[in-house]
Amino acid sequence: MAVSEFTLIERYFRDCGAKRSDVRLGIGDDAALLECPPDAELVATVDTLVAGVHFPEGSPAASIGHRALAVNLSDLGAMGARPAWALLSLTLPAADEAWLGEFASGFTALALAHSVALVGGNTTAGPLCISVQLLGHVPRGGALLRSGGKPGHIVFVSGTPGDSTAGLALEQGRLSATGDAAKYLRERFLFPTPRVALGERLREFASACIDVSDGLLGDAGKLAQASGCGVDIEFDSVPVSDALVEAVGDTTAHTLALTGGEDYELCFTAHPDAIARLRREMPPEQWGYRRIGVLVATPGARVLAGDASVMDFSHSGFRHFDP
Secondary structure, three states: OOOOHHHHHHHHHOOOEOOOOOEEEOEOEOOOEEOOOOOEEEEEEEEEEEEOOOEOOOOOHHHHHHHHHHHHHHHHHHOOOEEEEEEEEEEEOOOOHHHHHHHHHHHHHHHHHOOOEEEEEEEEEOOOEEEEEEEEEEEOOOOOOHHHOOOOOEEEEEOOOOHHHHHHHHHOOOOOOOHHHHHHHHHHHHOOOOOHHHHHHHOOOOOEEEEEOOOHHHHHHHHHHHOOOEEEEEHHHOOOOHHHHHHHOHHHHHHHHHHOOOOOEEEEEEOHHHHHHHHHHOOHHHHOEEEEEEEEOOOEEEEEOOOOOEEOOOOOOOOOOOO
16 A cells, blocks of 8 residues: 555654754644754755765665765764754655665664754655755854865865775675675765764864865865865875775775765864864874875865875866766
């Protein structure tokens, strides 16, 4: 028997996410009523995941639910914001209850981990497509922006970029790897970890910040451009995982770390005078970030070899609608 839209909402999404006292009215009415903390600014983002574009056809439903929220959490992390409320628009080719149960499970687990309440949304029939709007807040005037960097500011990145690209290649059969390395890389694509806590702490230290979703080199270039700068990235300083090196070799691992997308790490800058305190109060080995370069006065994004020569990197990151 066909399941109605309202039954789907009640069964899978009514209790999908955290319970929050600042939700005056959530799922069930025409719109949600939310209370923003005093002396805070609302931070809003929205992302869409399309089958065959952002994930392979047949991807695990739990992964799709997780990633639909993770991409938005990463955006708020880059702003130094605390996530609070989500709205979900779900277009489905069919009301597959087993698929919906797994999707809701993946979404809910990540929402609970970040105290996010699902407060509304929409379901409709059509090709598989998921849009999530995420709302959060940040102390007034305290948001991290892309535009705060200056020449001489040090550039850092969290995590080990490139893993997600390799994981996607494994899912698509374009890369071969075995054992723990393959498992790790697949997990990095299927269930990425948004760096929300890191972003909140960086409000005290970072001069600029950007979410790494379209490739580290391209996104660092966007940050530099927004700051009226260029950026020099040291090829050998870009962090790579042991699993990625095992799968593709050291040189290719560093190349993927610079050009691959959908890692949902944070690239940020800090004034040289802030580095000692940053490292003391946020130890890199605990928070998982590494210095990779510096902002410069000359526009553009350059990759430098160990001898300081400029390497040829033409890839500037993923862009929709490119020919």
